[in-house]
Amino acid sequence: xxYKNATVIASIAVAFLHPPVATARTDxxxxxxxxxxxxxxxxxxxxxxxxxxxxxxxDLRTVLATQxxxxxxxxxxxxxxxxxxxxxxDFMAVLKQIQAWGYVRIxxxxxxx
Numbered sequence: 464x465x466y467k468n469a470t471v472i473a474s475i476a477v478a479f480l481h482p483p484v485a486t487a488r489t490d491x492x493x494x495x496x497x498x499x500x501x502x503x504x505x506x507x508x509x510x511x512x513x514x515x516x517x518x519x520x521x522d523l524r525t526v527l528a529t530q531x532x533x534x535x536x537x538x539x540x541x542x543x544x545x546x547x548x549x550x551x552x553d554f555m556a557v558l559k560q561i562q563a564w565g566y567v568r569i570x571x572x573x574x575x576x
Contacts, residue, residue: 499534501527503561504544504574508553520557524564536565544574 504512509520518526531539541561545554561569 499531499538500540500542501530502542502544502572503527503557504576505546505549505554505557507549508556511557520560523560527561527564527566537567539566540568540570541566542570542572544572546574546576 501513503523506512506517511518511520511523513523513526513530527539527541543554543558543561558569
């Protein structure tokens with residue numbers, strides 16, 4: 464049956480639900496930063512304390528590498544704890560050695576132990 468000269472008085476929109484089309488992701492991979500903080504207490508120019516263990520300054524680089532794990536040297540934060548009784552030259556000797564190894568995020572902390 465067909466209607467000639469008919470006028471449309473109502474219309475309806477029907478949405479067809481199709482499954483989403485899979486597309487390849489073009490987002491860049493997410494970068495994850497790992498922050499590691501190591502506390503180094505200065506005892507004297509030749510000895511520091513890490514995790515309550517005395518470490519010779521010659522062995523400090525190995526201890527720092529073990530503590531930082533897979534974090535990059537530039538991302539590792541070192542808290543250099545110094546007591547007011549520590550001679551300035553001892554503190555500076557340790558600071559310069561740590562900087563020479565490539566650590567740049569070094570904070571100075573007063574050690575009142």
